Amino acid sequence: MPTSIPSSWMPDAAMKRVHVHWTAGAHTANSTDKNSYHILVEGDGNLVRGDKSIAANAAGSGMTPASHTKNANTGAIGISMCSMTGAQESPFSSGSHPLQEVQWDTMIKAVAQLAKRYDIPVTRQTILTHAEVQPNLGILQNGKWDITRLSFTNSFVGHRPIGDEMRRRIAIELDGLNPSMGGGLSSDLKLPRFRVKGVAPSTLNFRSSPGGDKVGELPENTLVERIAMQQAWWQVRTPKGHVGWVSSDFLVAVA
Structure with missing residues (x-):
């Protein structure tokens, strides 16, 4: 099975958005999953094509669409x-x-492949999780919470932090951007940037939680992005994508 989308799965069609879900099922796609979604990602990372063509969800297609999002499939x-x-x-x-x-x-x-193929911009209204459809598009979804948590990390919690991190990574994948710069992202997705200052000749401790265990060190002038704040402790991401907590006393804003 493929790990990237074959071109034959992406027919000509006027598509405006991508909605990202989880199936609430097992790690393999079943018949209901294939009937509901255009593309599925199984537990090993392989892709499975759904039964409905992407083109079926284009406006006026005349075909039966994949019904993956209530009142928001077209x-x-x-x-x-x-x-x-x-x-x-x-x-x-x-x-x-x-x-x-x-x-x-x-x-x-x-x-990222779909965004490139269908010329879909990376914004909160055009590439979003199911949990974001109601707050971002105003279309009632009856409490859908995929995706507000990630099983493999607690670094991002809630529809907005997870959605923005997803879009950030998609934009990087799409444009070949430097993860530490955030260039090319729409302004509402850019995270504030800071440099480590005032620690030389020593380094700034990089911790697992506010005041928690030391997991690394950041040298003077290291560029970081701020993700969250908890009083004097800030959660930041390094240029290599590592996420941890540091004292805000040694961070200076970058214009």
């Missing part, structure tokens, strides 16, 4: 990661088939 491609059987939102549980990081990584690359 012009929208549905891609779903096979996972999260029996998952629970609160308290959070991934269920018996947690979303795998390899599925997330494959999905990022696949959506």
